Amino acid sequence: MYRGCPTRKIFLPKRVGRTRPIDRTDAAARRQFHRSLPGYRPTPLLRSRSLAAETGLSEIYVKDEAERLGLPAFKMLGASWATARAIQREWAPDALLTLDGLRRAVEDGPRRRLAAATDGNHGRGVARMAALLDLECDVFVPSGTAQARIAAIEGEGARVTVDDGDYDDTVRISAHEADARTLVISDTSWPGYLDTPRDIIRGYTTMFEEVDDALAASGLPAPTHLFVQCGVGAFAAAAISHYDSRGSDGGAARPATIVVEPIDANCLLRSAEHGEVTEAPGPHWSTMAGLNCGLPSLLAWPTVQGGTDGYVAISDSRAHGAMRTLAAEGIVSGESGAAALAGLQVLLEDREAAGRLGLAETSVVLFVNTEGATDPVNFRAQVGEEPSETRRAAPARHHDRHVINLSEEEQR
Incomplete structure (x- = not known):
């Protein structure tokens, strides 16, 4: 199924077979290594009641990677x-x-x-x-x-x-x-x-393990839907591998996974359409800079292809709108960071596509704010304030959300 217009494209593929996850045999050593790095702590997992109400969904969780290990992104x-x-x-x-x-x-x-x-x-x-x-x-x-x-x-x-x-x-x-x-x-x-890109994918899975820990401790339900913004596909491969492995261990069912890309750098959507790795020709000028990739990772693609339920390509204007939505929640998000929310918003506008993916009032959606304001000039232009102002105003703005995995003292 393909549906599109100048500011968005939606493609729902026929599943091509079993997911081919990246193995996670090094999980214990990896988490121990990450915990040893200066400034390590789990990033906040937010539960937004206002976003859930606006979208008509049961729950929306935001894993906020605006600051990770002293840097403004999960990378x-x-x-x-x-x-x-x-x-x-x-x-x-x-x-x-x-x-x-x-x-x-x-x-x-x-x-x-x-x-x-x-x-x-x-x-x-x-x-x-x-x-x-x-x-x-x-x-x-x-x-x-x-x-x-x-x-x-x-x-x-x-x-x-x-x-x-x-x-x-x-x-x-x-x-x-x-x-x-x-x-x-x-x-x-x-x-x-292949070895180093495989280790990068494995490194990303730490954040999804943190999500599992937080939800298990809180008693909140696991996600039924996962929206992941993508460049070459490594981040999506990490998410798919994590939830596929968890399901095979007898855990909760794997969430439906939706990949989100810039409309002129949608190499994963194009590859899904053609059934093989396909380049999105440049130039790629999206302000979603971290997603401006024309060719999928050969390593990540089989995992993405086998584990993705839907593809959404969005315009910059949709990402900028999502930045403003997150800022109203007190969340500092860059263009790439807000792309997953923009993909969710676009998909919900298409009732047929949303229905085919099972998005309904009982759905629990997880997405990751993958970066903070890495381009402060564009953040000011789109949001209308400095990133520091968004952060300072966060306590007054987040009355309809709370941080699942931090103590009351840490939240203050």
């Missing part, structure tokens, strides 16, 4: 774990998976470095890991990247190179940086390069 979860595993795999097989252990492993010998391609958040996470481990770092960004995102990466101590092409061009450039002293930490894959 550090994947970048940190993938960097740790790459160091252990390529440079120091006996290294302990702790910051101190990794530092000791890389302090002797030639000066080493990390390299990455990014639209902003992933590259900053890689740069932060390089700084923590006293490594050099080179990050490649596409033309049109917001100056605030470039400055943030440089603020971590990395060298930033702006390429004239798009994100997929920077991926190809970064791939050529690999050598004996350089690890490429990419969140997408290509033939022969």
